[in-house]
Amino acid sequence: MSDHYSGPNPPDPDSQPDAQPDRAPDAGSDVEPTQPITGVGWTSPSMPQQQQTPAPVTPTYQSAPSPIPAQQSPWGPPQQPGQPAYGVPVTAPTPLHRTDQPKGRVSGWIWPVVAVLALVLGLLGGFLGALGYDRMDDNSSTYDDGLGAVQTQDAAPLAADNGSVPAVAQALLPSTVQIIAAFDGEDEGATGSGFVLDREGHIVTNNHVVQSAAEDNGPIKVVDFEGVRHDATVVGRSPVYDLAILKIADAGDLEPAALGASTGLHVGDPVVAFGSPLGLSQTVTSGIVSALDRPVTTGDEDNVSSYINAVQTDAAINPGNSGGPLVNLAGEVVGVNSAIATTGGGGLGGGGSGNIGVGFAIPIEQVRTTADQILRSGEARYPVIGAQVRTGGADSVGALITEVNKDTPAEDAGLLKDDVVTEVDGKPVTDGIALIVAIRTHQPGDTIEFTVKRGGDEKAVQITLDGEVG
Numbered sequence: 001m002s003d004h005y006s007g008p009n010p011p012d013p014d015s016q017p018d019a020q021p022d023r024a025p026d027a028g029s030d031v032e033p034t035q036p037i038t039g040v041g042w043t044s045p046s047m048p049q050q051q052q053t054p055a056p057v058t059p060t061y062q063s064a065p066s067p068i069p070a071q072q073s074p075w076g077p078p079q080q081p082g083q084p085a086y087g088v089p090v091t092a093p094t095p096l097h098r099t100d101q102p103k104g105r106v107s108g109w110i111w112p113v114v115a116v117l118a119l120v121l122g123l124l125g126g127f128l129g130a131l132g133y134d135r136m137d138d139n140s141s142t143y144d145d146g147l148g149a150v151q152t153q154d155a156a157p158l159a160a161d162n163g164s165v166p167a168v169a170q171a172l173l174p175s176t177v178q179i180i181a182a183f184d185g186e187d188e189g190a191t192g193s194g195f196v197l198d199r200e201g202h203i204v205t206n207n208h209v210v211q212s213a214a215e216d217n218g219p220i221k222v223v224d225f226e227g228v229r230h231d232a233t234v235v236g237r238s239p240v241y242d243l244a245i246l247k248i249a250d251a252g253d254l255e256p257a258a259l260g261a262s263t264g265l266h267v268g269d270p271v272v273a274f275g276s277p278l279g280l281s282q283t284v285t286s287g288i289v290s291a292l293d294r295p296v297t298t299g300d301e302d303n304v305s306s307y308i309n310a311v312q313t314d315a316a317i318n319p320g321n322s323g324g325p326l327v328n329l330a331g332e333v334v335g336v337n338s339a340i341a342t343t344g345g346g347g348l349g350g351g352g353s354g355n356i357g358v359g360f361a362i363p364i365e366q367v368r369t370t371a372d373q374i375l376r377s378g379e380a381r382y383p384v385i386g387a388q389v390r391t392g393g394a395d396s397v398g399a400l401i402t403e404v405n406k407d408t409p410a411e412d413a414g415l416l417k418d419d420v421v422t423e424v425d426g427k428p429v430t431d432g433i434a435l436i437v438a439i440r441t442h443q444p445g446d447t448i449e450f451t452v453k454r455g456g457d458e459k460a461v462q463i464t465l466d467g468e469v470g
Contacts (some may be wrong), residue, residue, distance in 0.1 A: 182218025
């Protein structure tokens with residue numbers, strides 16, 4: 001209704017009613033090896049589709065903006081001209097004319113109304129802003145809370161005393177995937193395995209499965225248990241721990257694998273290995289835990305070596321199993337299959353490089369730590385002391401320090417060249433590889449104790465670990 005009279009004749013001034021109110025209108029190394037490693041070879045069981053030259057008979061180490069559509073106002077359709085936008089009044093009704101106060105003075109009761117309105121609009125804007133931030137963060141590659149920000153599965157799918165391998169297979173196969181990645185310029189030159197980490201579409205695999213594709217910006221495909229192919233991107237990689245986290249955009253109903261603990265394993269416990277050996281997807285093999293805390297290194301002269309404090313198993317693991325889960329009979333992932341022992345012979349995918357009953361998996365505790373770091377920042381960190389150690393030869397009484405770098409934790413702790421480290425935190429160290437693995441089971445900032453022999457004397461040395469990206 002208009003505030004002004006619009007009838008055909010002017011009204012009688014003495015009978016005119018009161019005026020109506022108007023309306024307002026988002027790799028370094030911890031202990032650097034100084035010699036090539038000799039002895040029984042480990043090969044990372046990824047599967048590049050190319051033949052390599054056979055190795056000598058002597059065992060060697062081998063690497064195993066879219067346009068945004070117009071949005072409908074949450075308050076309904078636009079109002080008619082002269083009405084407040086979105087149905088929210090801007091001011092309270094005020095009379096057309098005032099005679100009880102000087103011209104230009106604003107009524108005192110308007111200010112509380114304006115303040116309340118500003119508060120409401122501010123809260124509404126904050127809510128919508130937070131909602132927009134949450135949506136933006138859901139699509140980002142990193143999370144401030146790392147693993148705590150994604151929906152992982154910690155509850156075991158089966159009873160702890162389950163003795164059925166078929167039950168484990170049925171529980172875990174939907175969480176196991178095949179990785180197909182570019183290798184040396186060939187789009188599908190390497191195959192490996194992985195498992196679903198969370199409902200946001202993150203996939204765990206080995207770094208060596210996707211390293212070539214990541215460095216060359218080549219394509220990576222994730223094939224789920226139904227055979228559907230998903231384009232994948234690399235969120236982050238750790239060559240030092242041989243782990244990588246991938247992301248697929250259309251995870252849909254993929255079920256995350258339950259994460260367990262390797263610390264509860266005993267030698268002789270049954271385990272089941274999942275993956276795509278030799279390109280054969282959805283393959284299951286079983287065996288036992290053969291050994292625990294086995295120091296193992298993978299890599300060769302052309303690749304960054306990774307050092308693993310491994311779970312050893314006799315479950316059949318072959319090229320293509322890399323990155324797949326090693327699972328206990330409760331259906332929990334206790335490790336990531338990463339390497340196999342070889343006695344020489346062909347390279348990856350070639351003769352002599354297959355299963356001989358000695359495979360190695362990265363403990364799930366390290367997987368959790370590295371995945372958390374990558375999800376937080378896109379990078380992984382590992383501990384260093386700033387010294388070099390001999391990794392070749394037949395050491396059996398300790399790790400020989402060959403060099404101590406300036407301004408490093410090793411120098412600060414008083415380590416010297418030719419010192420021999422025999423224990424770390426009371427656990428024996430037999431050689432350089434064992435020392436590196438022992439250090440890398442800790443985190444930057446941790447303080448650990450070395451037992452060191454120098455000449456005929458033995459002393460304890462406290463070292464606070466530094467950290468590097470890798």
